[in-house]
Amino acid sequence: MSSPNWVFSSVREALYGRQVPRLKTTRDSAIVSIPSPGQVRLISSGLTPLVKVGETVEGGKLIARSPVSERFQRRVHASLTGIITAIHDDYILIEGELPERPPLTHGVPEWIAPEAIRDTAREAGLIGMGGGMFPTYVKLSHPAPIEVVLINGCESEPYLTCDHRVLTEHRDQANCGTELAMRAVGAKQGMVVDREINYPGGYERLLIRDTLGKVVPKRGLPRDAGVLVMNVQSALALHEAVCLGRPLIDRVVTVDGDAVGRPGNYRVPIGTELSTLQEVCEIDPAKTATLLTGGPMMGTAAEASDTVTGGTGAVIALTKEELSEHEAQPCIRCGQCMEVCPYDLPVAHLVANPHKVVLDCIECGACQFTCPARIPLIDELRKAKKVVTAWD
Ligand code: SF4
Numbered sequence: 001m002s003s004p005n006w007v008f009s010s011v012r013e014a015l016y017g018r019q020v021p022r023l024k025t026t027r028d029s030a031i032v033s034i035p036s037p038g039q040v041r042l043i044s045s046g047l048t049p050l051v052k053v054g055e056t057v058e059g060g061k062l063i064a065r066s067p068v069s070e071r072f073q074r075r076v077h078a079s080l081t082g083i084i085t086a087i088h089d090d091y092i093l094i095e096g097e098l099p100e101r102p103p104l105t106h107g108v109p110e111w112i113a114p115e116a117i118r119d120t121a122r123e124a125g126l127i128g129m130g131g132g133m134f135p136t137y138v139k140l141s142h143p144a145p146i147e148v149v150l151i152n153g154c155e156s157e158p159y160l161t162c163d164h165r166v167l168t169e170h171r172d173q174a175n176c177g178t179e180l181a182m183r184a185v186g187a188k189q190g191m192v193v194d195r196e197i198n199y200p201g202g203y204e205r206l207l208i209r210d211t212l213g214k215v216v217p218k219r220g221l222p223r224d225a226g227v228l229v230m231n232v233q234s235a236l237a238l239h240e241a242v243c244l245g246r247p248l249i250d251r252v253v254t255v256d257g258d259a260v261g262r263p264g265n266y267r268v269p270i271g272t273e274l275s276t277l278q279e280v281c282e283i284d285p286a287k288t289a290t291l292l293t294g295g296p297m298m299g300t301a302a303e304a305s306d307t308v309t310g311g312t313g314a315v316i317a318l319t320k321e322e323l324s325e326h327e328a329q330p331c332i333r334c335g336q337c338m339e340v341c342p343y344d345l346p347v348a349h350l351v352a353n354p355h356k357v358v359l360d361c362i363e364c365g366a367c368q369f370t371c372p373a374r375i376p377l378i379d380e381l382r383k384a385k386k387v388v389t390a391w392d
């Protein structure tokens, strides 16, 4: 299977010069809920099940949680109303139907205290929905002073439009989640950034630099610059948890790629198998050369049996025509890799002669995408990182 970072070169050469194409074809596709998948498989590795096989559960019921001693607490809630049909070490199966979604309202309850917001985020199982999947309550609990909550709605990766649709259709609710996050961390300023931006401009360090003029220290975190970055759907989920009492049980996923018959933005219960999306969205397995969860630059090669998690922003099914499968050639020293690197890293040089500066690489893939010699630069950069790390 081709590495995700190798896609699109033919498209790029034909249409986009050296820029990563945006390919936002589902931008105007309103969010639609998929029909009930019938069964969900909820990942529960390391968690304690709170239900038994044969038990009937309502959608939203807490079914597994971290042991109290765990540093980072996780929670899993039933994403269907139905029956627990199996409990394994790594997952819990539920057969059933979609629970009703409560009507979306908005408005920040004036009375809610910062601690209550953080507790609610923890108990609702909220995580970073941009792919990081780090528990939201932990981010909201850090004592570092935060001046700005920045909601990242840029989606600079090609194809992804789910956050754009959430902002288009549920802006007030996302704003409410932003205000709740501000209150939880004591930030004076909140900002929803949704401008169109080319990859990798949506990467949080770059966004902070370009939007706020603040610099995140090397190998530091946004909080070191007084900024808390949240994904759009994480903000929406915070609103739903605090204002509606609704835990994280579904998310909006962009489904796209030339092997997809019905591309669009779909509301999908957590734990839905990708095979269900293949049916619902008419993804043709015969045409699919690569199935990815996430975007083509930072996503992961997937199987039909994989499930949608809270961090799955996209399911992309690419045909072989969309892929580049050229053999790597020797470096021609064109310098294009350095030109596109958001950190001006001397990429080709670092690959040949590892230096500690390689640790600044965020593995965004822009250099690899651009390289006319098709050198697998990400792999090479990772090797260089290992070399310099071993020096310590
Ligand atoms: S060197 Fe790293 S940060 Fe720079 S473009 Fe390549 S992958 Fe991105």
Ligand code: SF4
Binding pocket: 330, 331, 332, 333, 334, 335, 336, 337, 338, 347, 348, 370, 371, 372, 373, 374, 375
């Ligand atoms: S690694 Fe690729 S992009 Fe960079 S100088 Fe060599 S051929 Fe050009």
